[in-house]
Amino acid sequence: MTRTRIAALVTAAALAAGLTGCGAADMTRQASPYADAKSSRTVTLSTQSWVGAQANVAVAQYLLEHELGYRVDTVQIDEVPAWDALSQGRVDAILEDWGHPEQEKRYIDDKGTIARAGDLGVTGHIGWYVPTYFAERHPDVTDWRNLNKYADEFRTAESGGKGQLLDGSPSYVTNDKALVNSLDLDYQVVFAGSEAAQITQIKQFAKEKKPFLTYWYKPQWLFEKVPMTEVKLPAYKEGCDADPEKVACAYPHTPLQKFLNTRFADGGGDAAAFLKKFRWTTEDQNEVALMIAEQKLSPQEAAGRWVKENETTWRAWLPS
Amino acid sequence: MTATATPVTPGSTTAVAPGPGALRSLACHRGRLIGAGAVVALVLGAVLLGGGSWPASLSVDLSGPLDRTSDWIIDNRDGHPLFLYFLGHVSNVVVVSVRAVYLVLLALGWAGVTAAAGLVAWRVAGVRLALTSVAAFAVCGLLGMWVPTLQTLALMAVAVAASVLLGGLLGLAAGLSDRMHRILRPVLDTMQVLPAFAYLLPVVLVFGIGVPAAVLATVVYAAPPMARLTALGLRGADAGVMEAAASLGATGRQRLLTARLPLARKELLLGVNQAIMMALGMAVIASVIGAGGLGDRVYQALGSVDVGAALAAGVPIVLLAVVLDRVTAAAGERLGTAPARRAGLGWAVALAATSAVAVAGRLSDRLAWPPSWTVDIAGPVNGAVDWMTAHLYSGVPLVGGTADWAGRFTTWVLNPLRDGLQWLPWWAVLLTVGALALLIGTWRTAATAVLAMAAIGVLGVWDPALDTLSQVLAAVAVTLLLGVALGVAAARSSRTGRALRPVLDVFQTMPQFVYLIPVVALFGVGRAPAVAAAVVYALPAVVRITAQGLSAVDPSALESSRSLGATGRQQLFHVQLPLARPALLLAVNQGVVLVLAVVVIGGLVGGGALGYDAVFGLAQGDLATGLVAGAAIVCLGLMLDRVTQPTERRGLTGKGA
């Protein structure tokens, strides 16, 4: 009895394998199940968690849908996994990348599954910031050499006896632990764990005009709400951040890059051409980002408003 | 079967170990013996091993092999036969099925889907639930979440179907074969304490970001309760009925199909119910790896610190959970009661009505939810949250603001606890764990607990694990304090109980991501908000179990104490609480497991330690950090579960049940 059952199971398994396994299935080339049924002209964009990146995607999506007649899906993915997803074709484009040399080597140079698509036009910069209201009262805080003097002011329950240096999402590039060590600062790096938590905390501090020291980056809409001044770290020189354990210099200024999936770049038609040409300024990006983050407009509404007012800018991106 | 005339069955006559008297006296002095042993070991340890953290010589660095594994997978994903001929097909099947369900839902249109939901609820559970279902779907549409809701539903349908199938098969194996049961039980026990985040990373690595990975992670999460309940139901089949079937000459197959499976149908349905709830609980977490749908909306809203938008996407999840839970529970209750007269006719009516509505929708070209029929709740909600945080954060007269509480909690509770644990010599920690587990459980549980703890040391994350442990302990303490108090209140006054129930339901089903921002806004960044998030998540289960335990106390015991003139207080402390001890212990156990389940969420608000490492691993695609942290969380969970597990685990209490 059991034997016949086992035999039946084996047969069923073999049948199933025969039915499905007759060909190879490359899962790196699968479409999203939610893709539109009516039209095959679909583009999937990777959107990252920070609002600047959402602004890029919102405007690109708006124009692709309204001007070029595509359907756009967005997927929110962290930076490094986004490279992997791009390589697999789960997404067609990343519009804002802050520099991932390791991934560039693997996917662009070695595997050739990802293609460069030029500058976004925005330059990114990471740094340490204190609120401007605090910097105005204590101008010397903006030099790293004086930070130890203010460690007491930056103390919180979480940092114990030291000053608190607030870091953000684990997906961001950071050398802060090494910096604190190398520069011999009396500070404790506290990871907020997500950008949302970090922003919320910064706003709470700002509401009470409390001093704080935080890892932050430009362009970012939060500067419009909470003016912050950068603390000068030892100047960045090419290669000074080569050993991540012993970094003792500031973060570089990075021209943000766009990347496309190779197959999409070659066969993506108008959409690919448009995304390659997509290029705007820090101010443009901030304008849209602020509408999303502070006026709480939906990304599409924000993009719609920007598009209405900046036709000359985006006309140039459309394929002729 | 009663004792009279029961044939002596093989199971009941196992050999009695020699010298029962000695054993009994041993059991009497068990506590003292364990204490004495611990003291001896303490002295020995101090002399031989010295103090300090886990020695580096005893740990293994896995980062090399893990990185190589990760690279191999990435390089071979589009070429190796394992991926092309097996995993690729798995992935394909998932995509095709999700797409099929999604297209069907789209084709039904909003009116068709709502009608179908209402009519199914009507047939299964009556008019009231039917109206609730219709209202729930209407709210999903009103919040502007129609399409994401359908995407989540499509994904859920496939994931639940796969979970029920897989869990059912595993449960069938464990239910019919003792050997399979012995093998599967520890596995299922472990899965029960496995935080969902812990295995997102491996799944993503193999399947890449996207729906297949999300579905598979959901299945891994939702199948165990189904398997567990199936096995429980099959094993618990009335022996008398089974014997009667055998006596009539039924074959093994006939016994299974006509007797054993139908007898277990309540457990099977409960398993389906649990699988659905677990899958929904996973909907948001899975959005981190590309599930799309409602979860993705919640996740995206987080990026712009938009609680209102997160809530707008979170509410449909809660509504889906409530409706699906009530409908499946009602289906379970109706089983075996009145024979369903003319059930076929009712279903036919339901089917006809659904198709009529769907066709009408199609003809009038109103398949998509009308965009004008939406209500924006984000604005008011954000206003409310802003007001709350602005007024509670600091400077509240007399009690101080929430930020002050958080600060004090961190300084006076979390810091000493963490530093104390980390100061303890590693062997002393192992010893404490072993002794505690032994006091509450058995040798077996103690051994598992100590091994799990030692594994953490071997993985090389001893210090962060103790940091996490200190947060978990603090959160459990707060949860129990609040939970038992609320549970007592709910059990003693039915009005309080009724008022609490919907609140608890919402907290339990609301995706944790939604209250991440309010928690930070109230308590700042750090470990205090992590503890707060854990408390909010674990509280409902603790309150419910406590209240149920207290109300289940034998009324005659209460009556007799009342007849002796006991006051309400005396009744509570002398009768109810002592008699509800098993329920309270279960509440502790569930509290621990649930708190640990959100440790990773704590990592997102500054909890640091293992939670942060897990998030970091996921965010950076760093298998070495993420997997090790995930494994350590699992070990911590196993350890805590075993230490707080008084007796046989009660089979029916699934995670979050």
Added chain:
Amino acid sequence: MNGLTQDTAEPVFSVRELWKVFGPKADRVPSDEALASLDAAELRERTGCTAAVRDVSFDVRKGEVFVVMGLSGSGKSTLVRCLTRLIEPTSGRISIDGEDVLSMDAGRLRELRRHRAAMVFQHFGLLPHRTVLDNVAYGLEIQGVARGERRERAAEFVTKVGLDGMEHRRPSQLSGGQQQRVGLARALAVDPEVLLFDEPFSALDPLIRRDMQEEVVRLHREEGRTMVFITHDLSEALKLGDRIALMRDGRVVQLGTPEEIVGAPADEYVRDFVRDVPREQVLTVRSAMRPAVADECETGPALAPGATVHEAIEAVARTGENARVVEDGRCLGVVDRAGLLGVVAGIPAATGKAVA
């Protein structure tokens, strides 16, 4: 053991030297003289085994009601399960209509359970998710009888056990007695050669139990089906049984007609057991009879030899004469007041020695 002279019918079940031992390495117990002779406590101490059935032999004859009686733990329920191998015996022989049961393969054994021996259980064993009708039809369904036919046949048996109008209820909507009627109908529906009852009425209220017992008596009278009936209730055993096997600690301590059990207990245990039985209702006039002297065979009320002492007392009291015991027109003897009183007092008329 069954040396009765009227034994002419072919035995349906024939059981010889049957053992059922639970525990580790149970096989060695029956074959080992030393172990086999141990009592229950010693056996458990020595081997960790429990012998539920020890060296039992008996025949069940066609058409009789064979009762196995004993207190709880005496092994009677295990014994009846061994008959169709619901519990696998440790050693011994069982045959049904001359066919060896223990050597049957799975298919043959199913055949036996499906068509030749059906069982009625103490706790009914009904399927809670099925209606009364479908429960009664369950045995037929297992045999593969088509739906229409099995429902038709089931309906017939539902009527037979007096459950008309309840066909579509679920077991949970029935009283205990009604549920057992369903169990009985289910067993009858497969038209078995033998009906096995495992304490079928002990979970029922006394009044309902009496109804059900009468139901069984009626069925037996109407159909003459062979029955094996397990009970711990002595009065039930005496009322229903043609022959009774009395079990204690897995052994049959006495096997005989109710009259033999009550009238001539084999040992102290049995004597103790039957002490409170109203003897005049069980014993027949045979046991109170003495040979006729002179013309006693000519006068007085006539009684059949199977009449109970109770009936004889009534007749003697009514007529004031001694009663004759007549079989086929032949006078076997007479019963007088002294003899009857002797039976009631437990003193056999012939010898004058107390037996109980």
